[in-house]
Amino acid sequence: MMNTLLSFEETPAVSQSPPEPSFQKLFVLMEDDTFLVVDAFGDLNGHDDGLFHHDTRILSCYHLFLANQRPSLLSATVSQDNVYAISHLTNHPLPLLGDTFTPQGALHIERKKLLWGSRMFERIRFFNYSDQAVTVPLGLHFSGDFRDMFEVRGQQRPMRGTQDAPDINEWSATLRYYGLDKQQRCMALSFSEAPLSLDGSQATFEFEVGAHAPYELYIEVGMQPIQASRVRFRRSAAKARWAMRKKQRSGAHIKASGRLFQGWLDKSRADLALLTSELPTGPYPYAGVPWYSTPFGRDAIITAYQLLWLNPQLARGVLAYLALHQAKEVSTFRDAEPGKIMHETRKGEMSSLNELPFSRYYGGVDTTPLFVLLAGAYAKRTGDMAFIEELWPALERAAQWIEGNASKNPDGFLSYARGEESGLANQGWKDSHDSIFHADGSSPEGPIALVEVQGYAYRAYLSMAELAETREDRQAAQHWQQRAEALQEAVERCFWLEDKHFYALALDGNGKPCAVNASNVGHLLFTGLPAPKRGKLAAQQLLERSFDSGWGIRTVVAGSARFNPMSYHNGSIWPHDVALCAAGIARYGEHTGSVHLLAGIFEAAAHFGMRLPELFCGFDRAPSEAPTAYPVACLPQAWAAGSVFMLLQACLGINIDAQQCLITITAPQMPTGIDRLEVRHITFGEHCIDITFQRIGSRVTAYVERQEGPHPVKVDLRL
Known part of the structure; x- marks a missing residue:
């Protein structure tokens, strides 16, 4: 089967430049002292966004290009549990080569990011919906400015620290900044496979996506280089989701x-x-x-x-x-x-x-x-x-x-x-x-x-x-x-x-x-x-x-x-x-x-x-x-x-007094449009109680649905 090939150019011809921050919607993830703010494309543009750790922006720019073009945006969201930031993209028409070309919308690109263990994990998944294999040139442009949060907010500094030359190996690039406080801050960008080329600001890949087939690339950003993988992504995602569920429960x-x-x-x-x-x-x-x-x-x-x-x-x-x-x-x-x-x-x-x-x-x-x-x-x-x-x-x-x-x-x-x-x-x-x-x-x-x-x-x-x-x-x-x-x-x-x-x-x-x-x-x-x-x-x-x-x-x-x-x-x-x-x-x-x-x-x-x-x-x-x-x-x-x-x-009008083992409900009112509301698993000491509020005509009443404990909790309803 013939492949469609799109080659790299010397200078990126970006068809869609990143919008100014006031006109774009930003998406947020957070895990302890690390947080991520990205745009709908899943990119970082060096404005108010970035990957931050301990009040320092370690990754300031991060752009994905297909054949030196920004993909076309379909949609973006943060998952309901706030674990994933997800961007759905597709390709622009790929240039004509011989008798074949890939039309717009043949490739679906899903970028899924999460934070765990002070690291950003990303899975970039391609699915080729066309009838022929496509060779895709992928470019990732990145930089880390190591700016303090107050600098990002606009504070001017007379002096800053110094940045070393990037440390490059087969599958990772590490940037290091030595601050005026004598502290070293690092940003390591690691991949699941070796890029075609890699330096301190760009990684390029070229891979084949078969007809009606997927392809996945995994990326991690953290303090130290660790080769990214599907296993690491899935394991970290499971831990992040479990931790979030535990907090919500x-x-x-x-x-x-x-x-x-x-x-x-x-x-x-x-x-x-x-x-x-x-x-x-x-x-x-x-x-x-x-x-x-x-x-x-x-x-x-x-x-x-x-x-x-x-x-x-x-x-x-x-x-x-x-x-x-x-x-x-x-x-x-x-x-x-x-x-x-x-x-x-x-x-x-x-x-x-x-x-x-x-x-x-x-x-x-x-x-x-x-x-x-x-x-x-x-x-x-x-x-x-x-x-x-x-x-x-x-x-x-x-x-x-x-x-x-x-x-x-x-x-x-x-x-x-x-x-x-x-x-x-x-x-x-x-x-x-x-x-x-x-x-x-x-x-x-x-x-x-x-x-x-x-x-x-x-x-x-x-x-x-x-x-x-x-x-x-x-x-x-x-x-x-x-x-x-x-x-x-x-x-x-x-x-x-x-x-x-x-x-x-x-x-x-x-x-x-x-x-x-x-x-x-x-x-x-x-x-x-x-x-x-x-x-x-x-x-x-x-x-x-x-x-x-x-x-x-x-x-x-x-x-x-x-x-x-x-x-x-x-x-x-x-x-x-x-x-x-x-x-x-x-x-x-x-x-x-x-x-x-x-x-x-x-x-x-x-x-x-x-x-x-x-x-x-x-x-x-x-x-x-x-x-x-x-x-x-x-x-x-x-x-x-x-x-x-x-x-x-x-x-x-609910007030809980564990010292008196008393719950007082005074003149209860319900939110507009709500006829029934249950408050489940109110606990103090050895007591656990469920209370239901019910609209009956123009009045709202409340009653105990269930309670457990060494003796009954008194509920004083004052209508």
């Missing part, structure tokens, strides 16, 4: 009557499994890909709280890790003080060299009270006082830091001011430089006291009081209770804006309110600090059109001095922020408002392929239009993926 599960809503729940759970790394201290959700694929304090605490009612083991892992990395000394460069909880940690060259303070950075004023708040909530959810005893020294140090910080303010408020110019100017969850402002748009002088941080501190004081009471330390319990009550009184006195019937965003260093209506107040409601009447007034305003775009609550009210729906923090919509607001709104009796917010976020998720981004633009919802994406949002992001579970808990 952890905790209680939800089954909803609506298929689309169930799809959102399943995708969110899969994304959380993708982002969760098994550290020596337990499971820990990394913040998001690509920019925040590392342990963050605030993000992990909030994510763990979102999942606490379903999977308390995540909270345990977060608390253990953060306690281990609690600050022990003063560093203005790192904004560290004894007892403070970490904001983020990085492992790249720039952090190692202290070009930036983020190797372990403590510039978050809210992370420490959130740490204590989560510990108190974990104890109530699980009754696991043995773990709290292990954690107690770290909790005492954290509480002492909160008190010490508050003592610097005449009213006892927690406040922040960065130690050095290299640190974050704003140190709450809205940490962009322009996110905190006065009503006239001017920037406040520090130290700044944020409204939601006072709520976190209030709840931290109460948590310490409750834990101390459980430990039978009544004197300590009374002390923390008094601190909580004093802080509550001060917030009501200083933050409440009577003319607005709302709380101020912040107080500046002179005690002047930043009289801006912001979603931060929803977090204050979540903590339960406001008096009932004021809390209800604030909750009602959060549901008004100036806040609620129809897709969710904006970070600041429309019409504010710095309002911009396309900004990062001044008018955009953050799903985790909406979830915290919904929990606060439900706490003050606006249960239908929580259902409304869940519906809007669910409909937004449907437009984003059931994967909520870190944030999206805060434009008003218009008929027949989708929400507007924020171009550089992390996707997936842990607290965005976790938002559905917090929103659902707010609607169901």
Whole structure:
């Protein structure tokens, strides 16, 4: 049988150049400290994509060419379990040679990638659907720039390390970079068969694919060269899939009557499994890909709280890790003080060299009270006082830091001011430089006291009081209770804006309110600090059109001095922020408002392929239009993926108290379009219980489907 042969040319004539990053869809895989961001073709283009390990991009460009042409794209996806990134491609018409030629679409090319053991595995499978064999010239162009994550994000460096000449052998090419931190970083590209030619930037192959027959090539990218093979690919794929299934099986599960809503729940759970790394201290959700694929304090605490009612083991892992990395000394460069909880940690060259303070950075004023708040909530959810005893020294140090910080303010408020110019100017969850402002748009002088941080501190004081009471330390319990009550009184006195019937965003260093209506107040409601009447007034305003775009609550009210729906923090919509607001709104009796917010976020998720981004633009919802994406949002992001579970808990009104062996369900509401919802395998201690929520006419009721344990769990249903 005759072969069709397409020869290599001297210079690639690329028919389809890689698109600019803002116009292409990117696909993400992650495994512990390694993550991959590729385009739909399965290529890396050296923009915001790449293969990263420990905050360093080891593979920056990676392009597949057939006869010096980029193949034609059919489709691309990430598997439902987030293990594989798959691209389906086909050939362009192959040039006429003699009396034969291969028409377009004769070859199906499937590129399937996965990550395991800090390595990227790829299988490139060809299937020839034509009636004659085809000899295919394949080219792979590659490079590794070994740029630090902050360089990829745009940070300029006056000097960089050096790269050696590539080390080439029969079936692999190894690139090495020697950083200014004296560390060697490597990228080895290995093949299952020897290329026709191989150098430090290109591998070429020429192989025959028989008529109606397959052909497979295996590639690995890692720190060391190891000859790729079908066996290694299959073995690593099996391990990766097993590990992902194990993470997804952890905790209680939800089954909803609506298929689309169930799809959102399943995708969110899969994304959380993708982002969760098994550290020596337990499971820990990394913040998001690509920019925040590392342990963050605030993000992990909030994510763990979102999942606490379903999977308390995540909270345990977060608390253990953060306690281990609690600050022990003063560093203005790192904004560290004894007892403070970490904001983020990085492992790249720039952090190692202290070009930036983020190797372990403590510039978050809210992370420490959130740490204590989560510990108190974990104890109530699980009754696991043995773990709290292990954690107690770290909790005492954290509480002492909160008190010490508050003592610097005449009213006892927690406040922040960065130690050095290299640190974050704003140190709450809205940490962009322009996110905190006065009503006239001017920037406040520090130290700044944020409204939601006072709520976190209030709840931290109460948590310490409750834990101390459980430990039978009544004197300590009374002390923390008094601190909580004093802080509550001060917030009501200083933050409440009577003319607005709302709380101020912040107080500046002179005690002047930043009289801006912001979603931060929803977090204050979540903590339960406001008096009932004021809390209800604030909750009602959060549901008004100036806040609620129809897709969710904006970070600041429309019409504010710095309002911009396309900004990062001044008018955009953050799903985790909406979830915290919904929990606060439900706490003050606006249960239908929580259902409304869940519906809007669910409909937004449907437009984003059931994967909520870190944030999206805060434009008003218009008929027949989708929400507007924020171009550089992390996707997936842990607290965005976790938002559905917090929103659902707010609607169901479910609260689990293992210490009292009690489950309370208050004024349950169901998501729009859902008539039946089951929460299976809620566990604490030796107890396991299944609860079903059922819509009956205009009412929602709940009942116990099954329970196991040494004695019955009390379920208090308050309709």
